[in-house]
Amino acid sequence: MSYPQHHLLQNPPVDLTQLSLAEWDEFFGLLKLSSKSKLCVYEAVFHHEISDVGGIPGLDDSEIDILQRLVIIRRSREHELRRSLDGSYRLTIELHDGHLAETVIIPEWQDGELRKCSASISSQIGCFFGCSFCATGRMGFHRNLSASELLDQIRIAESVIRRELKTDLTHLYFMGMGEPMHNYRSVSDALTVMRGDAAPGPPPSHITISTVGLFRQIRMLAVDHPEVRLAVSIHSADQDTRYQIMPVSSRLGLPEIRDALVYHKRQTGLSPTIQYLMMDGVNDSPDDARNLARYLGDLSANITLIMFNQVTEAQQNRSEQEKTDRFINELEQASFPVDIRWCYGEDIEAGCGQLKVCSREDRISMSMRHEQQTGEPL
Numbered sequence: 001m002s003y004p005q006h007h008l009l010q011n012p013p014v015d016l017t018q019l020s021l022a023e024w025d026e027f028f029g030l031l032k033l034s035s036k037s038k039l040c041v042y043e044a045v046f047h048h049e050i051s052d053v054g055g056i057p058g059l060d061d062s063e064i065d066i067l068q069r070l071v072i073i074r075r076s077r078e079h080e081l082r083r084s085l086d087g088s089y090r091l092t093i094e095l096h097d098g099h100l101a102e103t104v105i106i107p108e109w110q111d112g113e114l115r116k117c118s119a120s121i122s123s124q125i126g127c128f129f130g131c132s133f134c135a136t137g138r139m140g141f142h143r144n145l146s147a148s149e150l151l152d153q154i155r156i157a158e159s160v161i162r163r164e165l166k167t168d169l170t171h172l173y174f175m176g177m178g179e180p181m182h183n184y185r186s187v188s189d190a191l192t193v194m195r196g197d198a199a200p201g202p203p204p205s206h207i208t209i210s211t212v213g214l215f216r217q218i219r220m221l222a223v224d225h226p227e228v229r230l231a232v233s234i235h236s237a238d239q240d241t242r243y244q245i246m247p248v249s250s251r252l253g254l255p256e257i258r259d260a261l262v263y264h265k266r267q268t269g270l271s272p273t274i275q276y277l278m279m280d281g282v283n284d285s286p287d288d289a290r291n292l293a294r295y296l297g298d299l300s301a302n303i304t305l306i307m308f309n310q311v312t313e314a315q316q317n318r319s320e321q322e323k324t325d326r327f328i329n330e331l332e333q334a335s336f337p338v339d340i341r342w343c344y345g346e347d348i349e350a351g352c353g354q355l356k357v358c359s360r361e362d363r364i365s366m367s368m369r370h371e372q373q374t375g376e377p378l
């Protein structure tokens with residue numbers, strides 16, 4: 001059988017794990033497989049972890065023959081798992097090209113019962129935006145993850161959770177390395193696939209996408225995935241201060257972000273979470289709190305204050321408890337519900353803002369610190 005000239009068929013074999021959903025339709029349109037066979041391949045790639053074309057159930061011999069000549073399926077794999085003193089895990093996943101993506105797994109217990117088990121996954125290798133408090137930003141941007149790589153990451157996290165904790169993944173956060181909205185196509189495709197019954201991941205209402213405020217994508221998410229939750233990192237309601245800690249905010253005006261939040265709330269009925277990293281002397285005064293309350297105004301939002309993790313190269317420090325208490329008091333007086341997020345996994349550098357793919361030297365110093373604290377090797 002001959003195929004039309006097409007960019008997707010220029011350099012076979014085509015790696016099916018690197019196609020977007022739009023390319024997927026285009027590609028299988030060219031191959032002229034029946035809809036039933038297309039569905040078998042789709043399920044094998046996106047819902048399961050089949051990596052051998054010959055092992056895809058439901059295809060006849062001629063279809064397997066065509067696919068074996070034209071496609072491959074390259075999977076990610078578990079590379080390393082480290083457990084923190086607080087019970088969280090840092091899972092490193094190796095992508096097909098050797099890049100490493102970090103996933104953080106956090107089990108939460110209450111009265112001896114496992115109440116919640118969440119995973120925070122990476123959407124990019126490195127990040128383009130260079131926030132001053134964030135180790136990932138210091139890596140620079142390397143590449144986006146494809147939808148299939150995001151789903152592999154979730155599937156591997158699920159199997160680690162079952163193996164180590166004998167439970168299921170209950171909540172999923174796109175809050176690991178990278179800015180998920182800067183890789184909107186893959187994230188949106190993965191969310192679309194996750195609507196399928198046999199797909200990995202928790203239900204959409206237990207999924208949260210975090211962003212530094214990419215307002216165009218916030219509006220797109222509201223339309224494409226209205227059931228998925230949104231968390232926006234504001235960190236300061238003063239444009240100049242925000243610019244000092246998040247250089248990308250020169251292109252992301254606070255008024256435009258607020259307009260997008262109002263739009264998202266109207267479209268979805270969901271209140272956004274406003275994430276606010278408490279940094280000593282930078283954004284933690286009572287004036288900063290009042291400024292944040294004024295900025296949010298009548299927008300119904302939940303505020304999560306994040307307790308800063310020390311990143312080796314960062315200039316900032318965690319806010320003192322007294323300042324944090326005053327900050328919370330101001331927000332509560334303005335009737336905003338406030339949560340505190342204590343970061344997990346600090347000893348294995350899996351806490352908020354600490355994720356990066358470590359150099360050998362980083363690994364050695366991390367393992368020495370862990371050994372000093374526990375008397376055991378990491």
Ligand code: SF4
Binds near residue numbers: 127129130134136178
């Ligand atoms: S905080 Fe998020 S957006 Fe900023 S550099 Fe880190 S990963 Fe990128």
